[in-house]
Amino acid sequence: MRRVVSLYLPTWPTDRIRRHGGKPPSDEPLVTVETQGSRRLIGAVDPAAQALGLRVGQTVAHGQALVANLHVVEAVPEQDEAALIELARWCIGYSPVVSPCPPDGIWIDIAGSSALFGGEEKLVADLVQRLASQGIHAMASIADTPGAAWAMARYGHRTIVPRGEIMGAVEGLPVAGLRLPSLIVEGLSRLGIDRIGQLAAMPRAPMTRRFGKDVGLRLDQVYGHAFEPLNPLVPKETPSRRLAFAEPIGQLDDLKHVLNRLTASLCQDLAPQDLGVRCLDLIFERIDRRNVALRVGTAKATRDARHLAKLFDERLQLVDPGFGIEAAILVASKVEPLSAHQVEAQDFRSGEATAIDLSRLVDRLGARLGPRRVYRLQPVESHVPERSVKKVPALAPLTGQTWSDTLPRPSxxxxxxxxxxxxxxxxxxxxxxxxxxxxxxxxxxxxxxxxxxxxxxxxxxxxxxxxxxxxxxxxxxxxxxxxxxxxxxxxxxxxxxxxxx
Structure with missing residues (x-):
């Protein structure tokens, strides 16, 4: 079932300016200004300016009268949108299906990747925390549809809307959460309709005659009655392969055959660059535009096409082809230079230490259990028991440290x-x-x-x-x-x- 994150960046223009220029300091108020005819209006305000009473839409003269040391920067919407697309590319680290939502948001479909981060709550917490560490103010909500997630991120107070509970979650939100034009929102307000639940209770025909088809469409998209597609953003420089079909496919054997062709072609593309795959995304484009995305990771860089294809074996059986799949995209979202180093392991058959490649075993276990559940314990120089060991990736380099044989410790x-x-x-x-x-x-x-x-x-x-x-x-x-x-x-x-x- 679909699960979508709506990432809301309420102060994106001012955050971008600070990240690009490094000033002014975060405790000094900053606004951007837009010119509308002969008026110069505030287009965006940062948290410091909001705390001093400044709001979007005020005149710059009014703002400077209220705040003497106000920093004013000309708004550049084109640069804001370009930077937003770059941020969306960064978000591909959380899911292969990422779509910008200008001017202040990003959609991320995490249906196939939330388990890799320990669940939806941990994924959202990690996303918001990492953005905050970069000086970006962000809020996020998860719901079954992009429209519901968008409304909750901006007007709701819940980070996660459980599956199947959209109706109760959004009915109390303002109608502005439907992404309707301001003129329609004002018209609804004059009729006393301020909440989504009130609008949903209206007869559909009179509502359509008075306000147009967009109102009904947005309602259907929020509740999931009408599908809202997300066009995945694939950076041009990212190694990828796409295969379109003359006739839609849906059989498991056909999907496996397509995957084998894609992995073989992608690995051939990576060979001249001496690169190997660390994270691989598979996207099936269905006829009804309900794309299906799968993600796997590897313990170390590899170009073994057969091994990469096998990592998807169990998940391919869960793919719902719907009325048919018309294309497939394989994206190497993370690549690294190949390394010849292998971890030593004991060959118990011969009693000799031989170089055995454990990466395939680690990859298969990671694909089944989740990569964070596959690790090994490494000694740490400390006589305090709880500090004498730590979890490290299964194929992390050996440090040469060992535990003392004279101090027995429990298993x-x-x-x-x-x-x-x-x-x-x-x-x-x-x-x-x-x-x-x-x-x-x-x-x-x-x-x-x-x-x-x-x-x-x-x-x-x-x-x-x-x-x-x-x-x-x-x-x-x-x-x-x-x-x-x-x-x-x-x-x-x-x-x-x-x-x-």
Whole structure:
């Protein structure tokens, strides 16, 4: 099912000026000015100017009278739109289907890519945060249709509209959220129709006779009764291949055959440039213009056409061809120079270390589980258990660091130590029993303590004073890693930090 992000850039002209020229500072008010006949009107205001009471449509003379140190820059809509298209190209990193929505927005169809970012909420949060770090004010909403997402981003208060809940979400929004001309919005307002829900309740025929067909079309597009296509933006410099068909296709075998042809052709194009694919987008253009987009990634650059085609195997079975697919586009949205380095792995059949290419295995696991769920653990120079390891990409270069063989560590380390109820018979002795998650464990064997102190040189960032760790075994043979967070007799508490295999 379709899911569309509407990215709203309320201060895009002023943000562009600051990013291009580096001034004025963000705390000084900035506006752009447009000339309409003999009048010079404010066309855009930044947050600092808004806080001082300036609004779009005011005369520049009025604004300068209100704010003495106001920065005024001539508006250049052509440059604003060109920069918006460049930003839309950057957004292709989130989905292959990205379409600019001038003058202040971008649409992103994330139906096939949200899982790669851990879900819709994390994708939107990452998008807005990264734009903010670049000095771009942005708001975003997700809905089933571009029109509903557009209205929610500008007039709503919900970031995500759940699937199938458009009607209840938009009925209270102003009719301006339908992207209607201002004259129609004013005409509806004179009739007392200010909300989308009120307009939807009107009889369609009188509404069409009075205000034209656009009002009904926008309503249908918001609710999903009429499909609103998004034309994907594909940069000219991005390696891509397109294949159009004389007759529409829809069978799975046909789709696989087309994909094999496209990957072979694309890899041939990349060979003279010594480039390999890291991110690949497949777009099927349906007859009804309901494009279907799929995205896969690779652990390292590759030009193996057969391997790239196999990454789409499971997802091709879920493609809905509708009334037929008339063209297919394969886009290498991220490429890198090919590297000859391979990770060493142990060949257990011969007992010798041989160079085995694990990238294909990592790619297949990433395509099935999501690339963020495929990783390896890398040692870190720290004697604090929770800081002695970190997650890195599965094929990240080896650092040569290892864990000490003289300090046994559990095979499973809890993300956060869990408080347990424990009783030790003598000071500095391991507990005789402990209760963890409402289960009582009687300790049969124990070893310790191993004293670990906090890393004071880190500036006290949540560091502890000391911990006394014990390896214990209960009556069932299960082994645990417990610690006491203070010396015996000082109101110490017991915690469980790990479990041995």
């Amino acid at each position: 499973r380390l809890l993300e956060h130590p869990e408080l347990v109820t424990a009783t030790a018979l003598l000071p500095d002795h391991p507990p005789a029993f402990f209760i963890w998650r409402r289960v009582r464990h009687r300790v049969i064997k124990a070893d310790g303590p191993e004293r670990i102190t906090g890393e004071w040189w880190r500036g006290g960032q949540g560091d502890f004073a000391l911990r006394d760790y014990y390896r214990v075994e209960d009556e069932t043979g299960a082994r645990f890693w417990l610690f006491r967070d203070a010396p015996a007799g000082q109101s110490a508490r017991w915690w469980l930090h790990g479990i041995f295999a």
